[in-house]
Amino acid sequence: MAIEKIDTLVVGGGQAGVAMSEHLSNARVAHLILERDRIAERWRTGRWDSLVANGPAWHDRFPGMEFPDINPVAFAPKESVADYFVAYAKQISAPIRCGVEVREVQRNVGRPGFRIETSEGIIEANNLIAATGAFQCPVIPPIVPKDAEVTQMHSFDYRNPDQLPEGAVMVVGAGSSGVQIADELLRAGKQVYLSVGPHDRPPRAYRGRDFVWWLGVLGKWHAAAMEPGTEHVTISVSGARGGVTIDFRELAEQGMMLVGRTETFKDGVMTFALDLNDNLAKGDANYLSVLGEADAYIARNGLAFPEEPDARIIEPDPQCVSVPILELKLAEVGITTILWATGFSQDFSWLKVNALDEAGKPKHQRGVSTEPGIYFLGLPWQSRRGSSFIWGVWHDAKYLADHISMQRMYSQFSSSTQRTSDGL
Ligand SMILES: Cc1cc2nc3c(=O)[nH]c(=O)nc-3n(C[C@H](O)[C@H](O)[C@H](O)COP(=O)(O)OP(=O)(O)OC[C@H]3O[C@@H](n4cnc5c(N)ncnc54)[C@H](O)[C@@H]3O)c2cc1C
Numbered sequence: 001m002a003i004e005k006i007d008t009l010v011v012g013g014g015q016a017g018v019a020m021s022e023h024l025s026n027a028r029v030a031h032l033i034l035e036r037d038r039i040a041e042r043w044r045t046g047r048w049d050s051l052v053a054n055g056p057a058w059h060d061r062f063p064g065m066e067f068p069d070i071n072p073v074a075f076a077p078k079e080s081v082a083d084y085f086v087a088y089a090k091q092i093s094a095p096i097r098c099g100v101e102v103r104e105v106q107r108n109v110g111r112p113g114f115r116i117e118t119s120e121g122i123i124e125a126n127n128l129i130a131a132t133g134a135f136q137c138p139v140i141p142p143i144v145p146k147d148a149e150v151t152q153m154h155s156f157d158y159r160n161p162d163q164l165p166e167g168a169v170m171v172v173g174a175g176s177s178g179v180q181i182a183d184e185l186l187r188a189g190k191q192v193y194l195s196v197g198p199h200d201r202p203p204r205a206y207r208g209r210d211f212v213w214w215l216g217v218l219g220k221w222h223a224a225a226m227e228p229g230t231e232h233v234t235i236s237v238s239g240a241r242g243g244v245t246i247d248f249r250e251l252a253e254q255g256m257m258l259v260g261r262t263e264t265f266k267d268g269v270m271t272f273a274l275d276l277n278d279n280l281a282k283g284d285a286n287y288l289s290v291l292g293e294a295d296a297y298i299a300r301n302g303l304a305f306p307e308e309p310d311a312r313i314i315e316p317d318p319q320c321v322s323v324p325i326l327e328l329k330l331a332e333v334g335i336t337t338i339l340w341a342t343g344f345s346q347d348f349s350w351l352k353v354n355a356l357d358e359a360g361k362p363k364h365q366r367g368v369s370t371e372p373g374i375y376f377l378g379l380p381w382q383s384r385r386g387s388s389f390i391w392g393v394w395h396d397a398k399y400l401a402d403h404i405s406m407q408r409m410y411s412q413f414s415s416s417t418q419r420t421s422d423g424l
Pocket of ligand 1: 060
């Protein structure tokens, strides 16, 4: 069978692949995108039913198109987000081939480029961009044995409350996924326990502006690296129900039982760290620091934004915080499900090139890997805090397309070209 050749192959047709296509087309780089499912499949079938974007539609989008059917200040439901990327791909005529999986990539021996084994044959390319997503493989910490007498599920597999067996639920992890799922289960009438670790919880809106705007003008989306010691600090935000500030005390007020970080499990007993107070206090400090920086920004720029003194009110600690629960006999309190909202890892084992460290993590700078011609896109903190978000990936893709163009200029150079352009 003839081997198909293309200058640049993009693996993955999510938002990262679509953004990459736009910039490669602008740079006139011939390319092909291979997607094993459908465009933006993760948004369609990889998330729970009621999910809406965490940022308003004016912000969580690419520069080249607005959401046709969503009010710019509203939060797009996940299906609309998927539809948006399908429409965007059409608008830019992105060359996406769906239903084709990339299985292995190797460097050619003694000549440039890569040999790419796909579910539909071999392709050769000079460059390959792994745009396979930051949130690929569900991670469950090894705390509760698989055969324990309790249903265990990762947030990746959660769809809606009807899916869970009768009984109370322990949600482990209070980032944006955990807290939204816990809230949904509570509203569906479940008894919910929520294990809360270190987190930031920016105000949904303050003095008339959404937090995405504040993080933008305060330069926080553009932070180049995490502050040391914050590697395990998650962010708790929600666009659900029109967008609300995550307030753990309010959730406890409504009946949710908060516990600290989950530590161990033995003979049906789960134990928790004595850190709930500290985690909530640090979350409050983060919340108040955003208000403080926003006030300073308003004052510095002489803006006539409405005052919002009530935003600084922190309600008193509920009982589960002042008298923390340190262990729970799951059967005794009727917990039948543990829902792990404990994040994701990535799998690049199909890349048999020198672009990964011993732990299988990408070795790269801003997505340009240590293996010339191999690029990554959509990684968390690829170039900045916003990198794995919708708008951030678009800017990272631009950088990669620019890098590929420059490398192409070098590889196409020959002394005869130079003489011609010098008029010799
Ligand atoms: C629950 C949740 C909510 C989020 N909400 C927001 C939000 O509101 N706003 C925001 O900006 N960001 C949000 N994000 C972050 C981010 O925008 C999404 O995760 C987004 O889906 C990432 O897009 P991507 O293209 O990088 O990866 P993905 O959407 O995961 O796309 C990667 C694609 O690669 C394909 N693929 C993988 N391996 C192969 C292979 N070997 N061969 C061929 N194809 C392959 C997959 O099928 C997939 O379609 C959220 C993330 C999660 C988990």
